[in-house]
Amino acid sequence: MAGSMDQQTPDTQPRPVVTVLDSTHRAEADVRIAMYREALRIRLVEDEIVARYGEQEMRCPTHMCIGQEAPPVGVSAHLQPQDYVFSAHRSHGHYLAKGGDLKAMIAELYGRATGCASGKGGSQHLIDMDAGFLGSAPILASTISVGVGAAWAARRRGEDRVVAIYFGDGATEEGAFHEALNFAGVNRLPVVFVCENNLYSVHSQLDMRQPAHRTVKEIGPVHGVEALSGDGNDIDEVWRLGRYAVERARSGANPVLLEFFTYRWKEHCGPLEDGHLGYRSEEEIESWRKRCPVTTYAQRLSEEQVLGDEAAQAMRAEIDAEVAQAFEFAKSSPFPELAELDRDVFPGRGAI
Numbered sequence: 001m002a003g004s005m006d007q008q009t010p011d012t013q014p015r016p017v018v019t020v021l022d023s024t025h026r027a028e029a030d031v032r033i034a035m036y037r038e039a040l041r042i043r044l045v046e047d048e049i050v051a052r053y054g055e056q057e058m059r060c061p062t063h064m065c066i067g068q069e070a071p072p073v074g075v076s077a078h079l080q081p082q083d084y085v086f087s088a089h090r091s092h093g094h095y096l097a098k099g100g101d102l103k104a105m106i107a108e109l110y111g112r113a114t115g116c117a118s119g120k121g122g123s124q125h126l127i128d129m130d131a132g133f134l135g136s137a138p139i140l141a142s143t144i145s146v147g148v149g150a151a152w153a154a155r156r157r158g159e160d161r162v163v164a165i166y167f168g169d170g171a172t173e174e175g176a177f178h179e180a181l182n183f184a185g186v187n188r189l190p191v192v193f194v195c196e197n198n199l200y201s202v203h204s205q206l207d208m209r210q211p212a213h214r215t216v217k218e219i220g221p222v223h224g225v226e227a228l229s230g231d232g233n234d235i236d237e238v239w240r241l242g243r244y245a246v247e248r249a250r251s252g253a254n255p256v257l258l259e260f261f262t263y264r265w266k267e268h269c270g271p272l273e274d275g276h277l278g279y280r281s282e283e284e285i286e287s288w289r290k291r292c293p294v295t296t297y298a299q300r301l302s303e304e305q306v307l308g309d310e311a312a313q314a315m316r317a318e319i320d321a322e323v324a325q326a327f328e329f330a331k332s333s334p335f336p337e338l339a340e341l342d343r344d345v346f347p348g349r350g351a352i
């Protein structure tokens with residue numbers, strides 16, 4: 001089956017890959033500053049959602065990515081405008097890092113007509129076709145197979161396009177994940193699978209759900225997908241592994257699975273803290289907070305004299321203004337017309 005498909009595809013000969021995994025390698029200063037800026041921007045957007053969620057004007061379920069800013073920032077730094085990104089329920093960072101429109105995202109959370117899904121999708125259904133963010137959907141692993149399909153289409157059309165697909169550790173327990181990996185591995189599709197392993201699926205620990213001593217990374221090679229893992233709270237490390245993976249994928253050498261260890265600070269869904277629930281300890285939460293991807297990176301850039309205090313403050317003021325404008329835009333936008341209700345919706349049995 002794989003052989004006959006290969007015969008239909010355009011040239012699939014891998015090109016040489018020049019990137020090496022040198023642990024001392026760092027991005028240029030301007031790229032590191034841009035990555036810090038994007039991580040801070042994601043954090044400040046999330047903080048504002050948290051601050052305003054209780055006003056009950058954002059009525060959609062919302063999964064915060066606070067604490068998990070490094071993977072989207074470090075991977076997207078290597079993506080081109082024509083590349084695609086797919087994501088799942090915890091997708092704000094992925095959308096923003098790929099260049100998704102902030103105003104349209106906030107308007108979507110407020111259910112307004114100016115939202116990126118016309119106000120009908122909410123936080124879990126973000127999309128920005130212009131930015132190459134082809135969408136988030138909360139059915140676990142569903143966008144993994146759609147993303148692999150997009151990579152297959154790109155290959156068949158001879159397009160230079162890498163597809164980055166983000167998902168959590170819980171999604172790796174879905175059959176669709178394994179089928180998608182296998183198909184991408186067999187056909188050497190230009191895909192970077194990015195697993196944000198935050199150790200939990202809702203309130204279940206990883207070691208209650210998956211075999212002891214078998215990491216997510218180890219699933220890659222059995223499906224013909226090269227795999228690497230690293231510190232998902234370290235922007236430089238994510239950048240380094242992301243660079244290797246995107247180049248491997250783009251060259252046609254092979255798809256790559258990246259497993260990044262990171263941590264969600266807030267409750268599974270919503271803006272609150274959840275240490276009192278008892279499924280994880282306050283000590284564990286605190287230990288990860290101390291390794292905040294945004295502040296630790298700010299400190300490193302300051303120590304290495306890449307970013308000075310004044311420039312950092314100016315950057316923050318700029319982002320604060322942008323975030324405030326996005327919320328003003330959302331709140332002053334109209335709700336969708338009633339006629340929007342069944343537009344862009346597939347009619348099923350019993351639909352109006």
Ligand SMILES: Cc1ncc(C[n+]2csc(CCOP(=O)(O)OP(=O)(O)O)c2C)c(N)n1
Binds near residue numbers: 089168171172
């Ligand atoms: C097929 C499917 N089963 C169950 C759910 C309910 N569900 C929503 S999020 C979630 C946990 C996902 O965990 P993970 O993939 O690790 O992502 P995280 O929330 O930790 O970022 C579950 C079980 C779902 N959305 N889809």
Ligand SMILES: [Mg+2]
Binds near residue numbers: 170200
């Ligand atoms: Mg998880």
